[in-house]
Amino acid sequence: RLWARFRSQIGLTPKRAARLIRFDHAAHRLAAGHRAAVVAAESGYADQSHLHREVVAFAGVTPTAVATAPWLAVDDEAWAGTGIPARG
Incomplete structure (x- = not known):
């Protein structure tokens, strides 16, 4: 029942929402210049290839392309206090 209510309110299943949040x-860590292997380990992916599959599934590009995507520029104010510095 909880999953059905979550889906009716959010439009996604809890698992799909969790995957999107993790992605x-x-x-954003990739955009901040962190290496893919480190990002995978610190973001809860099983390994770097798992991160790669998820990035391709959600963004349609590789992690390297996501890291340089202009639409993902890290904003100092929006990410204040997260420990993720803006890309220079």
């Missing part, structure tokens, strides 16, 4: 965190 968002990883994508």
Whole structure:
């Protein structure tokens, strides 16, 4: 029942929402210049290839392309206090 209510309110299953949140965190860490292997380990992926598959599934590009994507520039104010510095 909880999953059905979550889906009706959010439009996604809890698992899909969790995957998107994890992807968002990883994508911003990649954009901040962190290595893919480190991002995978610190974001809860099993390994770097798992991160790669998820990035391709959600963004349609590789982690390297996500890291340089202009639409993912890290904003100092939006990410203040997260420990993720803006890309220079």
